[in-house]
Amino acid sequence: MSVGPGEAFALVVHRELRLSFRRPDQLLQPLVFFLIVTTLFPLGLSLQLSLLRDMAPGVLWVAALLSSLLSLDSLFKSDADDGTLEQLALCGQGLTVIVVAKTFAHWLVSGLALVLVSPLVGTALGIPGSVFATMMLSLALGTLTLSWLGAIGAGLTVGLKRGNVLLSLIVLPLAMPLLIFGAAATDRAISGVSASGALYFLAALCVFTCTLAPFAATAALHITLE
């Protein structure tokens, strides 16, 4: 009996999550990196809370972008290296379903995990608790968008030996709007102004990449597979 795209999606997400949890070190590294980088700033800067609070949204977002990039490299690479990517490409489901499922699973273990530990970092940077909801929402939208941008970059660089630097060079410029509006949302919420404008913009970017990036990433992978 044939398998529908929904079932295939669920199976690939299941596969990715199981693989991630078999390698807890790879799961934890970006999170620990995020925690350490954000802790370095208060140590390096003056200890004035007001100054720290002014810098906090930017610091938080730059650290989140960089730590998300750490794990992007492995999105398709390990499957390409051991030959399982070819098996996935020939499974009869179409590569787009596989790409969507893999990228979503990647976001669950990297982006969503960052969102969940962000209140801890927020507290360390002096962000008031009332802002956490806005901060977490903006990070959730931002990391999901970044996973999609990263999927395109990872698809293009998967065949290269040292593709991770090139991947950063491709993805980081594209991520600038995320940084600007993500940090703005948190910043506005800290100063007590409505953050909805910035959040709407982030949501629009997220929808834009979620709908178009799967096709771009699939096309990139097809080129690599040839």
Next chain:
Amino acid sequence: MNTPVDGLRVEKVHVWRGDRHVLKGVSLALASGQLLHVSGPNGTGKTTLLRVICGLLRPEQGSVSWRGQPISSVRGEYQAALAYASHEPALKGDLTALENLRFAVGLKRRVSPGELRASLEQTGVAACADLPARVLSAGQRRRVAMARVLAMNAPLWLLDEPFTNLDAAGTRLLMEMLQSHAEGGGSALVVAHQELVMARDMRSLVLTA
């Protein structure tokens, strides 16, 4: 044109890799119940031919058709009908042999763990079912990859150097698998260096530089 409607047909396929003309007008036909052995010296494009037939690589000229239709227009149906084994076993080291099969075969068809265990048993690696693939020997991994081909239940097998790392018993087992696959109406294209001695007719295609 007398295209067989039940099988695979490759017509005058040309592939260039950079400046190198790798495949120079290769044609072949494979109907159900037929086995084809593709051989030739290193670098003559055996793997390239297999990748073209799978649809992973688009040829510059020529066509590949399945049941009378070009494979690009029946991609889903064609992929569901083929089982491809590359020269790597294509297993995830962190997953057990059974999980590897489940996640690969499960995308093609609904399959129960019992069926997967049965195919592992058939290739003689039932004892390895719950071991992570990274602790298996190269030969055992090859047998797990063969179990995946079996479990896919596909009419068309495309196997790239399937005898690598197999011991004498494994080679015999694979020969028997190929024979019974052909007797059951399936077809297989096998890329291999060595001579294959089969009870059943096996046609041969030799690629030259």
